[in-house]
Amino acid sequence: MADHQRLVIDEAGENDAGRYSCVAENVPGRDEKDIVVSLLRPPKMRNDRLQVEVAQNEAQTLTCPIDDRSVQIQWFKDELPVRSNSRVQILNSGRTLHIMNADSSDSASYSCLAKNEAGDDTAYFDLLVLVKPEITGLHPRTIDSISNQTVPIHCRTTGIPPPSIEWYFSDKRIDPSEKYEIVENGTVLRIHNIQSDEAGRYSCVARNKIGEAQTDVFIEVTEAPTFIGAVNEIKIIEGTEKTIRCDVKGKPYPTVTWRKNGEPVGYGLISRGGENLIHIVKARVEDAGRYTCIAMNRGGERRHNMQVHVLVPPKIADGDRVLKAVEGNLLVLECPANGIPPPEITWLKNGNKLNVTGSSLSLPNLSVADDTKYTCEARNEAGSASADYVVDVLIKPRIRDVGTEIRVVEGEKARLECKADGNPPPTVQWLRGAVNEIKIIEGTEKTIRCDVKGKPYPTVTWRKNGEPVGYGLISRG
Structure with a gap:
């Protein structure tokens, strides 16, 4: 402007602030006006983001970090303006934001904007509302x-x-x-x-x-049920008593049932104090079989099989104990022994063990040495039995040391001896002339003789009970 009516300060600084006077003069007089120049600076706050934590239901105050009271301050939450309400208050000319009873919805990015005619600046706060742990589901x-x-x-x-x-x-x-x-x-x-x-x-x-x-x-x-000390096989001697056990454990304690060969068992059952038993008083062969112990609870079902064997002591059937056979023939001794399990047979001769197995003892070509006592012994797990056999070897008579011709002086005494051996001891009979009676043991052989003489030699024929004999005839010499 002409005549210096304007004062321009370029790039005003702190030294330019102060009182300026404008003086106007002319001939009639003089006038003066003071002008105070103040330096306006744009607001300036820290640049870092402040991390703020507050516990749920607690109060938290955010303070805009500026001391200049001349600036205008505005608060934002997640870039939206904040307005005061019952829980959120803006105090101290906008310098503080007070949050009461903080909850998780208050967690956000807050900012305060400070501005004046010279400019503006923003400070940022990251508010995290801390929430105590809560267990929402334990199922x-x-x-x-x-x-x-x-x-x-x-x-x-x-x-x-x-x-x-x-x-x-x-x-x-x-x-x-x-x-x-x-x-x-x-x-x-x-x-x-x-x-x-x-x-x-x-x-x-x-x-x-x-x-x-x-x-x-x-x-x-x-x-789930489990078996304690379970056995797979049980042996009982016939006629004795036996307890079959089924010891189990489980939680809750299992219910126990029994089956025999797949069928329910309805006798001898005992259940006491966690023990499950079948008591057999006098075992019979019919008691043998597969016994199944079935234990059941909420954990499932378990089965255990036990094979029960009823052992029967050997028995040797009655029969002839004295056996007769002719010398030279075959004699078979039978030992009819029964038992469960089948017994093993041992043969003894006069108490001495024979190297023979099986229920039969064969004595071929009988001789006097075979004429003695034999013993059959039958044994199994349940016991033993024995039977004695007496073998009587029949020996046909033998006449020994007898001369075929004796001479005697007429008128003197003559003595004839017939020394005969055999079993049974033979009966000696003296015959003069033809033999009238002949004895034969059943099953043996015998020759019936008819010695004749004549001149010329006679023709000989035979009859039995008056009828001609057509078999076994021998004519020689």
Whole structure:
């Protein structure tokens, strides 16, 4: 402007601030006006984002970091203007934002905008409302399991920050192992091959920086039936008594039933104090068979088979104990022994064991040496029996040391001797002339002689009971 009516300050700085006077003069007089020049600066705040944490239901105040009271301040939440309400208040000419009873919805990015005629600046706050852990699901609270199975326990949680999870069994911390598997960020505990002694209280504990939560689950382990000291084979001697046991364990205690050869057993059953028995008073052969013990509970059904054998002591059937046979013939001794199991047979001759097996003893070509006592012994697991046999070897008569011709002086005494041996001892009969009676043992052979003489030699014929004989005739010399 002409005549210096304008003062221009380029790039005003702190030194340019102050009182300026404008003086106007002319001939008639003079006038003066003071002008105060103030330096306006744009607002300036820190550049870093402030991380702020507050616990749920607690109060939190955010302060805009500027001291200049001349600036205008406005608050934003996630870039939207903040307005005061019953829980959120803007105080101190907008310098502070006060949040009461903070909840998770208050977690956001907050900013305060400070501005004046010279410019503006913004400060940022990241507010995180911390929430104590809460276990929203532990399903189920009571678990029925079966021994040897894998049991999973689920523990769903909430919280800010997300809580860490630990598992406990009867207040003892569980660490991952082959037995315990912890997966899905700790929210699932798997118990492998669970056993009855692992039943009890399991705890899920969730923790973060402002608190913790705990919930318990109780596991009951159903132990499937198992047999204790089971045997596969039982032997009973006929006529004796025997108790067949079926000792089982399980949780809950199993119900026990019996079957014999697939059919229900209705006799001799005893159940007492966890013992399950079949009592056989006097065992019979019919009591033998396959006995099945069936144990059942919620964990399942188990079966155990026991083969019962009734042993019968040997018995040797009655029969002839004195056997007669002719010398030179074959004699077979039979020992009809029965028993369960079939007995083994031993033969003895005069108490001395013979190298013979089986129920028959053959004596070929009988001789005097075979004329003695034989013993059959039958043995099995149930006992023994024996029978004695007397062999009587029949020996046909033999006349020995007899001369065929004796000379005697007429008128003197003559003595004839007939020394005969045989079994049974032969009867000696003296005949003069023809033999009138002949005895033959059944089954043996005999020659009937008819010695004749005459000149010329006679013709000989034979008759039996008056009828001609047409067999066995021998004529010689």
